[in-house]
Amino acid sequence: MRKLSLLTLLTFLFTNLLIAQIQFNSENIIVTKSDLEKNTFEQDTTANAVILYEFGNAYIDKRTFELVFEYKKKVKILNREGFKHSNISLRLYNSDRNKEKINNIKGSTTNLVNGQIKRTNLEPSQIFEDKIDENNTYIKFTLPDIKEGSVITYTYELRTPFIYKYQPWYFQEDLPKLYSEYITSIPGNYDYHIKLVGDLELKTHDMTLDKYCIKVSNGGSAHCTVAKYVMTNIPAFREESYMRAASNYISRIEYELKTINRFDGVVENITKSWETADKELKTNQNFGKQLKKESLVKKLIPEEEILKQNSTLDKAKLIYDFVKNNYTWNNKHRIFKDISIKDVIDDKSGNTAEINLLLYNLLKSNDLKVNPVLLSTRDHGLVTKLFPVISEFNYLILKLEIEDKSYFLDATDKDLVFGQIPFKCLNDYGREIDFDNGSKWIDLEPQTKSSIIQKSVITINDDYTFNATINITSLGFKALDIKKEFNKNNQKFIDYYTQAFPDFTFDNIDVLIDEDTLKVNEIITFSGPVNTIGNKVFFDPFIFKNFTENPLKLQERSYPVDFGYKDMYTNRIKIFFSDNFVVNDISKENTKQLPQSSALSIFKSKKESGIVEFYFKANFYEKSYHHFYYKELKSFFDNLVDLQSNSILVLEKKG
Numbered sequence: 001m002r003k004l005s006l007l008t009l010l011t012f013l014f015t016n017l018l019i020a021q022i023q024f025n026s027e028n029i030i031v032t033k034s035d036l037e038k039n040t041f042e043q044d045t046t047a048n049a050v051i052l053y054e055f056g057n058a059y060i061d062k063r064t065f066e067l068v069f070e071y072k073k074k075v076k077i078l079n080r081e082g083f084k085h086s087n088i089s090l091r092l093y094n095s096d097r098n099k100e101k102i103n104n105i106k107g108s109t110t111n112l113v114n115g116q117i118k119r120t121n122l123e124p125s126q127i128f129e130d131k132i133d134e135n136n137t138y139i140k141f142t143l144p145d146i147k148e149g150s151v152i153t154y155t156y157e158l159r160t161p162f163i164y165k166y167q168p169w170y171f172q173e174d175l176p177k178l179y180s181e182y183i184t185s186i187p188g189n190y191d192y193h194i195k196l197v198g199d200l201e202l203k204t205h206d207m208t209l210d211k212y213c214i215k216v217s218n219g220g221s222a223h224c225t226v227a228k229y230v231m232t233n234i235p236a237f238r239e240e241s242y243m244r245a246a247s248n249y250i251s252r253i254e255y256e257l258k259t260i261n262r263f264d265g266v267v268e269n270i271t272k273s274w275e276t277a278d279k280e281l282k283t284n285q286n287f288g289k290q291l292k293k294e295s296l297v298k299k300l301i302p303e304e305e306i307l308k309q310n311s312t313l314d315k316a317k318l319i320y321d322f323v324k325n326n327y328t329w330n331n332k333h334r335i336f337k338d339i340s341i342k343d344v345i346d347d348k349s350g351n352t353a354e355i356n357l358l359l360y361n362l363l364k365s366n367d368l369k370v371n372p373v374l375l376s377t378r379d380h381g382l383v384t385k386l387f388p389v390i391s392e393f394n395y396l397i398l399k400l401e402i403e404d405k406s407y408f409l410d411a412t413d414k415d416l417v418f419g420q421i422p423f424k425c426l427n428d429y430g431r432e433i434d435f436d437n438g439s440k441w442i443d444l445e446p447q448t449k450s451s452i453i454q455k456s457v458i459t460i461n462d463d464y465t466f467n468a469t470i471n472i473t474s475l476g477f478k479a480l481d482i483k484k485e486f487n488k489n490n491q492k493f494i495d496y497y498t499q500a501f502p503d504f505t506f507d508n509i510d511v512l513i514d515e516d517t518l519k520v521n522e523i524i525t526f527s528g529p530v531n532t533i534g535n536k537v538f539f540d541p542f543i544f545k546n547f548t549e550n551p552l553k554l555q556e557r558s559y560p561v562d563f564g565y566k567d568m569y570t571n572r573i574k575i576f577f578s579d580n581f582v583v584n585d586i587s588k589e590n591t592k593q594l595p596q597s598s599a600l601s602i603f604k605s606k607k608e609s610g611i612v613e614f615y616f617k618a619n620f621y622e623k624s625y626h627h628f629y630y631k632e633l634k635s636f637f638d639n640l641v642d643l644q645s646n647s648i649l650v651l652e653k654k655g
Contacts, residue, residue, distance in 0.1 A: 450476030
């Protein structure tokens with residue numbers, strides 16, 4: 001017995017020793033036999049490749065004052081889907097006088113062939129240059145001899161004269177990483193704002209001082225701050241439903257040059273203040289100058305039409321509807337280039353800024369208090385609040401104030417109503433430009449509620465058929481989505497129901513759109529057969545479902561679940577039947593709640609003689625949920641899908 005236990009113990013220890021030995025080398029770029037032998041990645045079984053090691057080193061050249069960036073990378077290819085990661089593309093930027101260069105590109109592919117390590121090097125003839133336009137060129141190469149289980153490595157040196165953004169470092173990519181290290185050496189006369197983006201934490205953040213790293217001929221010198229940043233076991237960044245721009249969340253380090261203290265004593269301020277930016281915007285031909293075109297718009301709307309309005313709000317609505325209905329957006333977001341109010345008036349078409357600045361001038365000429373608001377759309381990324389970066393804005397709306405109430409206006413979309421902005425603009429905040437009082441940040445919150453309310457009245461007949469009338473009321477952005485689909489092709493919208501439910505006979509489908517509010521009513525009357533087994537009726541109370549599958553599918557998520565607005569779904573269902581039926585079975589009540597009461601779902605049922613009632617409600621009280629709650633929210637959606645897919649009423653026919 002003792003011998004058997006000892007043998008078992010030795011076997012166990014030996015097996016675990018072997019497992020422990022077969023680990024990826026994430027300490028350097030050297031390809032080891034373990035890297036080649038191990039062909040699985042347990043931490044993320046969906047990954048088709050994994051970055052084993054990554055290293056970057058950035059510093060200012062003492063002689064040329066160019067930024068030098070040295071890069072090394074080692075990647076394990078796990079399967080055929082991972083072959084695409086052997087295709088490397090490196091972007092170079094050049095302006096009229098300056099350009100970036102890449103030197104010393106080296107690469108290799110290492111395979112395990114019959115137990116022997118075989119290395120195939122990248123040849124210079126396999127490196128290509130692809131000029132995209134006058135400013136952008138890509139250096140491209142594909143690592144050779146790729147197989148399942150290959151390990152690829154490559155290194156290069158980038159030299160750039162463009163030091164305003166220094167060299168950003170992306171810890172996170174679409175592949176998981178075991179180790180990522182970045183070292184920077186920044187001279188003290190360069191003052192950068194350094195920003196760590198994303199929720200992942202650094203394992204190492206060390207700072208040291210390299211004295212007299214830069215010396216110039218006139219005796220000037222500077223010390224360098226040397227920083228070392230390390231992250232390990234970094235999850236892949238994968239996009240999923242309910243997210244804004246990936247650039248908001250991918251873990252990385254970014255730089256923005258604030259000032260340069262030149263060796264001759266001159267201080268050059270690179271980053272401007274908003275006070276300075278406002279002055280520049282005020283004199284800008286494509287912005288500030290276009291805010292003073294009231295003389296061009298005076299006669300666009302007859303004065304008698306304006307005077308007929310009963311209130312200031314009615315006057316504003318008239319002007320808004322005039323612009324929205326008579327001028328067409330050309331689908332361009334351009335806001336600081338080729339802006340002309342005269343052109344949009346003549347052409348009846350224009351970009352975002354032209355349409356909304358035309359509206360601005362019309363409102364201003366009629367003595368209304370209005371300011372332009374610069375923002376970045378959801379897919380464009382968040383704008384930094386620390387200092388003005390005008391290039392980060394890509395959209396323009398208006399803020400109108402009437403009797404201490406604010407209205408956001410956008411006349412580019414004919415389906416919008418007064419006081420509503422597109423969903424794409426719900427990106428937390430924008431910059432209100434007020435040249436008299438100074439610009440300021442303002443929140444961009446939805447000004448209307450969004451919800452879907454279903455009321456169903458259903459009768460189950462003795463002949464095993466049913467008749468139903470379902471009234472669906474949509475509000476806010478839910479209504480806008482339906483309005484867009486219906487206005488695009490109303491017959492196609494109606495045909496959806498007949499095609500999705502071929503067993504039903506639709507007697508009437510009415511879609512009522514309130515053009516002045518965000519409200520859409522669908523009234524649908526139809527009939528059809530019920531499912532039966534013997535003398536039992538099996539009836540699904542959720543005929544038109546809000547939740548058919550869980551939109552959250554990742555194992556884990558490192559960024560928020562962002563709906564953009566608070567949301568609510570309600571179903572009230574009444575099912576009538578004759579005395580010839582009795583209730584055999586009915587789904588049980590179900591209530592779920594997220595932590596801190598941030599979301600709630602309720603399912604209830606009630607039965608009386610000849611009638612059964614169901615009540616369902618899903619209320620998302622927050623517009624965005626931290627990734628800490630991802631698993632709970634994913635489970636919450638699972639429950640919603642289960643409720644609407646598996647709820648049942650079973651009736652049994654007497655006799």
